[in-house]
Amino acid sequence: MAGFHQTQNSVEMPRGFYLLDELEQGQKGNGDGTISWGLEDEDDRLLSRWTGTIIGPPRSPFEGRIYNLRIYCGENYPDECPTLRFVTKVNLNCVDSKGVVDLKKLDDCKHKGRFCLKTILLSLRRLMSSKDNCKHTQPSEGCTYN
Template structure:
């Protein structure tokens, strides 16, 4: 019997990512206005691995209203493991390494990650970390500076 026995249905990686892509492309369908994401190259990424995202810097921070660009990689272990994320826009944040890679473990995302989490959840965690009191006033590189 389909769906019986209280078993959780495991949605295949590709189906989950297609659903995330649809939400990211539609934007307004429940996506916070300060986030956006989609495939980096829809014509050349059949595995739905390479994504790009943007975060609008939180109000009242030193990144207020800046458009922060990120590259996102949903490896073959996604969604069991969180995506790897890297800022392309140069930022000075305690959870961002010198090459722009985001330390999701430092944000608590890696430890709390569940299969039903999404790219949106990971981006939201970064957004909220930027707005933390101990981070919000950190000096930032000039607008337009990049890691890559």
């Protein structure tokens, strides 16, 4: 089949179809409204530049705050990890001083051997509730990375 990646017993969607599916999922919403994602520019034909939003989990230092991210899906996404960078300042053990997320520190960020934006955002939100991250003092609300 032209354009499809063949694996041992299955056929994987090409990048464009996979990203269109993720876009459709993002437009439908997560169900509980705690995360969202979509294209940064609807004219992005390569489907590379995305935005993400996480609403801080209850009973955590992140509660009631909205965290915005920029996401870049390179030409080898979803087989290779995307680049995520928080726009809103946050103190998490997987985020560096410039807001860049180290996906290696996240559990569950791959879905069936491929990366998935929904899974990554849910994993980040779940990490916000972890004991280690609940101990961190958070930047003032409204602070952003340069």
